[in-house]
Amino acid sequence: MAVESFSSASVTELVPRQSSRRSHRLFVALQKEIVLGVLPPEKALTELDLAQRFQCSQGTVREALMQLNEEGLVKRLPNRGTHVAPCNADDARALLQLRREVECSHLDRVMARADAALHDDLHDLLNAMRNAARDRDEYLLSVHDRAFHTRLFEAADLPLVAPILTRCLIHNHRYKILNSQPNRALEETAERHVPILGALEARDVAKLHDLLSHHISTIVDFGPDLTDSGTTE
Known part of the structure; x- marks a missing residue:
């Protein structure tokens, strides 16, 4: 499934964009899954898996994950990878x-x-x-x-x-x-x-x-x- 079809344009446009259009669509799609619990707290996320799932480059995934990290929705730690942030x-x-x-x-x-x-x-x-x-x-x-x-x-x-x-x-x-x-x-x-x-x-x-x-x-x-x-x- 291509990332363009994953998140509706209307929702994507409602969330302020701080990156390229493609990575922003992925950011909104992942934000939605984290907020709704589809991606539960502490779940490991890999750039390769996400790139394959959304049919985009790992660079696009990296940019989206960096924005999610700034928002506090994921944790990106050296040598430990990326995990969905806890929610306590x-x-x-x-x-x-x-x-x-x-x-x-x-x-x-x-x-x-x-x-x-x-x-x-x-x-x-x-x-x-x-x-x-x-x-x-x-x-x-x-x-x-x-x-x-x-x-x-x-x-x-x-x-x-x-x-x-x-x-x-x-x-x-x-x-x-x-x-x-x-x-x-x-x-x-x-x-x-x-x-x-x-x-x-x-x-x-x-x-x-x-x-x-x-x-x-x-x-x-x-x-x-x-x-x-x-x-x-």
Whole structure:
């Protein structure tokens, strides 16, 4: 199976590209399999096997694996090869707390820069989440969900901080998906973003802070409890 046919163009285009088109398609295909658990934690990956599977060069595979390594989804160690990264509760808890700190500490900057384009983009992403949920496409739902939070934070205009949030988001979603019960309420996941939009449109920073903090803390409503006390801030 050629890599071009493995990942749909629409999904590939939604994920920011940092490499050649061919390696980016492979990166997205492997990201999807890691996030959904098709490639489980600690699974060994070899460039030769992946090149044969996706009918591409080992150079293309190497480039995709390097990007996955930067995202923290694989571990590439000298003399030990490449393995899918672990996915444990301690890491997930730390990343969840870090994500909440990043997203909720700069909402005054977000509100000051919020404009019609931001509102339109967030509404479009909400509708995209709803469509993915109705199609039972959990990976596509996670892509749009991550894009929603990334787009909201972009308004803070803190480009050096944004990659930290991006990393937190991918690992939060991976942990949730790998540990959630089957047949999770995907449509409810999408609708959880509606109150956030309402507070943003009302230009209520305090309410937006409370809603977003609660939203992040209770991401585990659909998976294992990662909070220490079961309460939110």
